[in-house]
Amino acid sequence: MPHPATAIQGTGGAIAPHLRRLLEFVEPDQNDICLDVARGHGPMPAALGPQVRHLTAVDAMPAPADPAPGTSRRMATVEFGTGPVRITDGDSPPPATRAAATTREDLRPRTIDPDRPTIKADATALPYSDNAFSLVTARFSLYTLGDPDGVLRELLRVCSPDGRVVVADLVRGNLAGPERDRIERLRDPDHPGTPSIARLTEMITSAGGSIRRLDVFTVERPIEPWLASARDEAAADRIREALLDEVDGGPKTGAKPRVIGGELWFTQTWAHVAAEPIR
Numbered sequence: 001m002p003h004p005a006t007a008i009q010g011t012g013g014a015i016a017p018h019l020r021r022l023l024e025f026v027e028p029d030q031n032d033i034c035l036d037v038a039r040g041h042g043p044m045p046a047a048l049g050p051q052v053r054h055l056t057a058v059d060a061m062p063a064p065a066d067p068a069p070g071t072s073r074r075m076a077t078v079e080f081g082t083g084p085v086r087i088t089d090g091d092s093p094p095p096a097t098r099a100a101a102t103t104r105e106d107l108r109p110r111t112i113d114p115d116r117p118t119i120k121a122d123a124t125a126l127p128y129s130d131n132a133f134s135l136v137t138a139r140f141s142l143y144t145l146g147d148p149d150g151v152l153r154e155l156l157r158v159c160s161p162d163g164r165v166v167v168a169d170l171v172r173g174n175l176a177g178p179e180r181d182r183i184e185r186l187r188d189p190d191h192p193g194t195p196s197i198a199r200l201t202e203m204i205t206s207a208g209g210s211i212r213r214l215d216v217f218t219v220e221r222p223i224e225p226w227l228a229s230a231r232d233e234a235a236a237d238r239i240r241e242a243l244l245d246e247v248d249g250g251p252k253t254g255a256k257p258r259v260i261g262g263e264l265w266f267t268q269t270w271a272h273v274a275a276e277p278i279r
Contacts, residue, residue, distance in 0.1 A: 018219060019043055025215050025272045026166050028052045034135040037123055039144040044137055060123035060145055124150035126158055134163040142169050143192045152207035156277040164274050165209060171197045171271040180254030186239050187230045197271055209275035216271045223264045
């Protein structure tokens, strides 16, 4: 059965149940030195930081054009402190949260400073040495950075041989057709396509990882918050029309829509994959 994407109360604030599920899958340890790579300001640093020894958060951006000869894309190393969990808007990050810079020598818990901007980095050229982290996480960012294979190689590079890389992302079933991507591209014309479960695991192994654990589940969500980021209202209307048509027996969209309490809902398939680097 799909799991409704609603928030539940936990220590320090409301945490969406699927973020809690991801945290349980990650199995953070108080001795972990963790790196979180995200596109924008995701909820993982605030939720994961208090459970590990130290957390570094990278606000990643798509890979830039090739650098000039003799220069490097890799930036200077930057560390981030973390504060208490406070995720108040379902599965969204706190609206004013930013990460405060710190050094590796200062591993004490600290409050996030909302006035300090995060440091952006190219996720295919992270500013960290090989084997620098015991835990590396990437949540819903792999396919938004332009080169998922390059990102995976980099996540595995900075992970220690006895550590683990945890990737959380949208997937489709191995037997599912392409209909679902048509809806995604109506909402976002730049959507790269949703990989099958087999394709995601194949990419990780091809990048040099050994799959250790896999968690795949279906999430049911109301459509309107998701449509808030549609390219325009006309595109949002076309998606609503297609989903309602399917509810009435029309062509399949792959989104498995239904009406709950007068509100239109749809489904997504999420996957958590834990891998270890092969050295």
